[in-house]
Structures are given as structure tokens and as C-alpha cells.
Amino acid sequence: MGSNNESRTIRDRNARTPKRTNGIRRVAVILKAGEEVIAEKGYESATMAEIAARSDTRIGSLYRFFPGKEALANALIDRYRENIDLAFDAIDAEVVSLSVQSLADRLLGTLLRLHPKGAATFRLMEARPEWSIKREELRSVALRRIAQTLRIHSPRLEESLAQDVSTVLLLNMKSMKAFAIMSDRERASGALRELHRMNRLYLENILTPLHPDEN
């Protein structure tokens, strides 16, 4: 068992490195499949078997990478959190150069842009009461990031008001995402225009008094 170590090490190093790459790729493929299936059917109705099939993984292998359905779910939620952070990093990088209206629009579309990757996460958080904690965490991250973005843009905005405003903006961002699910494409464009209008109206009402010279 230990006598042919050398030859094996050489062979294995060549063999295993691609296998590890495979492992990383495999995890990504499984997550994608899990995302799809859970987004379509919800957590309870999604089966490990279908996720395995859709990612072209054998069920036994799936359990090697994710030791349970919950583990897979948690991985999806975590990944979504990271995506949120990345999205706000991008906004913050240019926020100082944005007008209030542009900022309003930019924020409004943020969750929508994340949507396909987030759909599963939302269904997950409905599923288990225990996960309402995760939901609060996620919500809390989003609120913090929105408030932070607002204060980067308008440093004179009071901290506590920034938090309350963030709550409302988050609701609008979710409303925006809700449009994505709607099928009625005809009425969608008018509704979209109105949602943008309201969102701008509100953010202007909050931020403009803080920028007197911009008038």
C-alpha cells in the first residue's frame, strides 16, 4: 500500500489537479441546478434527485459535495449575500458622480439585476421558520448597504433617517423585482414608469434639501 508511493504521487498530481478543478466546477454546476429547481418548485418540492439529474451528477456524488439538502440551501443563501455585496460595491464606486434621479434609478434596479440568482433564495426563506434568521441577516445587510450608499452620496443625511429611508427603498427594490415575475407585459411598461416616478419623487424629497447648491 505504501510501496509505490513515488510513481503514484507523480501520476496522481497530474490526475488530481484536474479532478479538483472538476470539483470546483461541479460545485458550481450543482449550485446552478439547485437554484433553478428551487426557484421553480420551492424548497420542499425540490428533490435532491432532480437537482442531481439536472446537474448531471450522481446522487451519491451530490452528497459528497453537499452533505444534505439544507447545506445546499445554505450555500445558495450565502452566495446570494456575496452577490448583494458585490452589487453595492459597484454602485458605491460611482455613487458620488450620480444625480439624485440616477441614484434612485440605479438602486431601484439593483435587486432586479440580481434576480435570477436570487429567486431561489427567496423561496428558501419562506420555507423554514428557522431560516427567517437568515432572512433577517440578508435584509439587514441590504439595509446597511443602502444606507451606506445614501450617506456616501449625501453625507449630511442623518444616520437614523438614512436607515428609515433605506427600508422604504428596499421595499421599492423588491417591488421592482416583483415586476420580473409578472407576465402581463402590456401593462408592465406603464407600471414601470410609475414605479420609477414614485421612487424618484421620494428620494428627491429626502435628498434634495441636503444639496441646496444643486438647485
Place this chain on the structure above:
Amino acid sequence: MGSNNESRTIRDRNARTPKRTNGIRRVAVILKAGEEVIAEKGYESATMAEIAARSDTRIGSLYRFFPGKEALANALIDRYRENIDLAFDAIDAEVVSLSVQSLADRLLGTLLRLHPKGAATFRLMEARPEWSIKREELRSVALRRIAQTLRIHSPRLEESLAQDVSTVLLLNMKSMKAFAIMSDRERASGALRELHRMNRLYLENILTPLHPDEN
């Protein structure tokens, strides 16, 4: 020539209408229990056994009145639709005497007021893709009623604008309901204030130009 009566043979998948007082009470109790359990756990995780237990019904009796989990779900959805109509009837009865701000606030709270009776319905409509039809129906009823209310209040409001505005108001109403689920009571009051502010701001922006003499 044959004596086949097809309609008799086909099993009715809807809830049975009870014909005795006992049955009527039973149905009400079951609906209440179903509402609770589904609101708590979601459709898939809610079990007929628990609904039976919580309504102090034997499983066989439950199936007498609701010949399947779906039948129970449909009954809950239907009942919610009726509640929506009743709520708007109440608003419409006094809408002419309401200021724009009062109207904004009144609408905003409508779904929230329906909430305990509607919580299950929302979880139901997430559950099954087939039920997106029911979802659209419900949504469509709500939109129609909001638009109707707006035009009773402001007859000069254009029909097509009324529809677009309704879409946004409905989103706000749902956002309001989302507060009910949140646990973070501390921040809730400030957020609530902001949501009201935005909603009023928006509705005034829409309706005030139509009432020039009210200025």
C-alpha cells in the same frame, strides 16, 4: 340509449357544500385551521393531518368536505377574494368624502387589515406554478378595484393612467403588509412613517392636478 350519466360519475374536486348545521360549522373550523397551518408552514409543509388535528376533525371528515389538499387551498383563495371585494366596498362607500392624503393612507392599510385572513393565500400562490393563474386573477381583481376607487374619487383621472397607478399602489399595499411580518419593531415606526410619506407624495402628485380648486 345507454344510461351513462357522465356528470354523475366524474368526481367533484371542489369543496363540498355542507347541508347540515354541523357540517357548516365544521367547514368554517377547518378553513380557519387550514389558514393557520398553511400561513405558518407553507403549502407543502402543511399536512392534512395537522389541519385535521388543529380543527379537532378526524381525517376522514376533513376529506369529506375538502376532497384533497388542493380543494382546501382553492377554498381559502376563493374566500380571500371575497374579502378583498368586501374591503373595497367599504372604502368605496366613503371615498368621495376623503382627502387625497386620507385616501392614500386608507388604501395603504387595506391589505394589511386583511392580513391574518390573507397570509395563507400568499403562501399558497408561491407553492404551485399552476396557481399563478389564481394569482393573476386575484391581482387583477385588486387592480380593478383600486382603479375603480381612484376614479370614483377623481373622475377626471384617465382610465389608462389609473391602471398604471393602481399597479404601483398595489405594490405599496403589499409592502405595507410586508411590515406585518417583520419582527424588528424598533425600526418599524420610522419605516412606516416613510412608507406613508412616499405613498402620499406619489398619490398627491397624481391626483392633485386634477382637483385645481382644492388647492
Place this chain on the structure above:
Amino acid sequence: MGSNNESRTIRDRNARTPKRTNGIRRVAVILKAGEEVIAEKGYESATMAEIAARSDTRIGSLYRFFPGKEALANALIDRYRENIDLAFDAIDAEVVSLSVQSLADRLLGTLLRLHPKGAATFRLMEARPEWSIKREELRSVALRRIAQTLRIHSPRLEESLAQDVSTVLLLNMKSMKAFAIMSDRERASGALRELHRMNRLYLENILTPLHPDEN
């Protein structure tokens, strides 16, 4: 309770007689419905509820007339036996005047003619092992009657041969009934002709030697 006996007796005699007639009619209607449903779905799949519905009877009333599913089944079997006897009575009434060929054809069609009333019976006897006794009884009645008919027609036919021949004739009669179920009407006529041919061929081969003067 016993004081108004007289007036009741008079009233009841008028009232009850139609009710009894109703009872007889009701039993007939239920039997018909039971026959249909069992013939279509088989004993296990037939439900008392459907039989009640199809006979426009309330389930509680159904159980007044037939105190169980088995009781209903037994009644159907018994009625079928009576029908067999009636059918053979009719044949026997004219058997002496029949040629061998006519007798062959007459017998062949007997079960077929009984078919709609017998279909349920056959499904019943498949259903429960306990009912194979009933099956044997029925079979035995049929065999006895066929043998009897043969010996009325050809008294010189030996008793034991008559029994063996009856067994084969009964098979042919059942084969004939099997045609009724077949859907392939095109090929049916040729097949029918062949079955008749075989049946005649056989019965002539048995009976003709016993009627030397008829040649």
C-alpha cells in the same frame, strides 16, 4: 303511542302500499346501477357512493335495502342465476322442434343474450376467492341445464357424455360472449361465422349418430 292506532292504520295502509311499491322499484334501480358500475369498474373499484348516485339513492337508504357491498353483490349473482334458468326454460319449451344446427345456434347465443345482465356477475366472481364457490354453483347450474336440454332433444344421449359435451358447449357460449366485448367489428363477422361453424360441427358430430332416421 298506541292510542291513535285506528286512524293511523287507515292512513298508513294508503300511505305504505305505494311506499312498498317504491321499495321494490328502488331495489330494482339499485341493482341496475350496481350492475353497471361493477361491470364497468370491477367489484373493488366500484364504490357504494357511485352506485348510490347512479341510482339516485342516498347512501343511507342504499344500506337500508342492501346491508353491505357483499349483500348487493350476492343479490346480483342470485338474479343472474334466475335469469339463466329462465333462459333455459325458454329453450326447453321449443327444443324438441329444433334441428341439431338450430339447437347449436340457439345455445351458442344464450349467454350473449344474457350478457348485459351478466357482465357484473363475472367481474364479481373474479373478485373474491370466497366467491369461487358461487362461481362453481353458477357453472354447475349452467352445465346441468345444458345437459338437460341436450337430453330433452336427444334422449338417447348418454348422461355422462352429455355432461362432458355441456362443458365444451358452455365454453363456446362464453367465447361467444367474449365477442361482445371485442371492439374490432370488421373481423368480428368472419370470426362469428367460424365460431358458429365449429359449434355446429361439434354438436352434429355428437348428436347426429343418435338420430339415424333423420339422415
Place this chain on the structure above:
Amino acid sequence: MGSNNESRTIRDRNARTPKRTNGIRRVAVILKAGEEVIAEKGYESATMAEIAARSDTRIGSLYRFFPGKEALANALIDRYRENIDLAFDAIDAEVVSLSVQSLADRLLGTLLRLHPKGAATFRLMEARPEWSIKREELRSVALRRIAQTLRIHSPRLEESLAQDVSTVLLLNMKSMKAFAIMSDRERASGALRELHRMNRLYLENILTPLHPDEN
């Protein structure tokens, strides 16, 4: 653009093909048990639990290979069809050397010889109206094979006559099988002799004129 793979999502309602030796043995054992139980009790009364118990399989394993009662039934029917073909292959291999009488006897016993493996199939086809399609298929296979055998034996037999004759022979073959179920062993031997006699008589009547030199 979407990555939905429909074929993967749709659940396969047929029996799964096992890929390990253990699985293959298991499937065979389950089929045998299913055959027995269904033959004894009929489709509706046979329970998956009993089939599992009789094949010493846990219920979950049973459902792994046969994802439903119907799947098991279909597998049994399919296997029976294969057996029919094998049986006729055997007859056809020696049919040219058979006398008419031998051929008659050989055919007559064919279904009987298949019997224990076919008993379940016949009960299955009574069970569900939907399966009358399968019944017709099976019937059609049998008829085709009988006709083919006849024409191998007597090439001068007309095609259309061959088909009609096959229908009758098939009836006789089924009659023969019906004897197997009968318990009355005493009378069976005489009846058996008569059935053989009729069957020979008939086939001679059909085929002999086509072989004038054999007289």
C-alpha cells in the same frame, strides 16, 4: 436560452432498468411476487405491501424499480407478450412436420403451458379500462402468430380465412386455459377430451381440403 431540459424533469413512469446484479435479481423476484399476488387477488386487491413482503423487499426498494403499481403491471404484461412470442417460435420451428391433429393439439395447449406466467396478465387486463388497449395489442399479437403458424403449415390457406380461424382457435386456447382454473378434477378429463375433439374436428374441417394428397 433557458437551460430547462424537459425530458430530465419529467418523471419516468416505467420500470427502471437496474444496473447492478443485486438490482437485477431484485427485479426478477419482485415480478414473480407481483405475478403471484395479482393472479391470486386481482389488480385492485393486490397490495404493493404484500408484493413487497412476498419478495422480501422493503416498500421503498420496490418503488425504486417500479415507480407505481401500474408500472409493475405494465412490466408483467410486457413480459407475457415476450413469452407468447417465444412459445410460437417454438411451435413454428417444428410445425411443418406436424399432422393436422398434432397441430390442433399443440396450439390448444399453448396458452395453458404459459399459464402460471400469464394468469396475472389476464386479471390485469380486466382491471382498468385503459388497459383494454394492451389487451387488444396482446390479442392482436396472438392472432397474428396463430395465423402465421397456420400458413406455415398450410401455405394454401387463404390469408383472410386464416385470420378468422385464428380467432376461433384463440378462443379454444383460452377455453383450455380456463380448465386450469377449474377445481372439478373429476369431470375435467372427459371435458378435456371433448375440447380436444372439437378443436381437431374444426381444424381438420378447415385444413384437410387443402392437403388432398395426404388423404
Place this chain on the structure above:
DNA sequence: AATGAATGAGATTTCATTCAT
């Protein structure tokens, strides 16, 4: 390491039959 067979607790649903009103 990869695979797929095994497991069984638990969910939904059915229906003959009884019985109170």
C-alpha cells in the same frame, strides 16, 4: 472515489359502514 441500491417514516387519499338528527 463513484455509484446506485436500500431504507422507512410519513404524507395523501379512499371508502365501507355506522349513527345521530
Place this chain on the structure above:
DNA sequence: AATGAATGAAATCTCATTCAT
């Protein structure tokens, strides 16, 4: 006497997870 509500044992089927090969 007529009705339909109540009952619960029993059947079908699902699926996350483990483990032997």
C-alpha cells in the same frame, strides 16, 4: 324513515439519506 356527517384502517407513494460494492 331518510339523510348525510363521522370514522379510521388501510393503501399508495415520496424522498432524504446512508452504505456496500
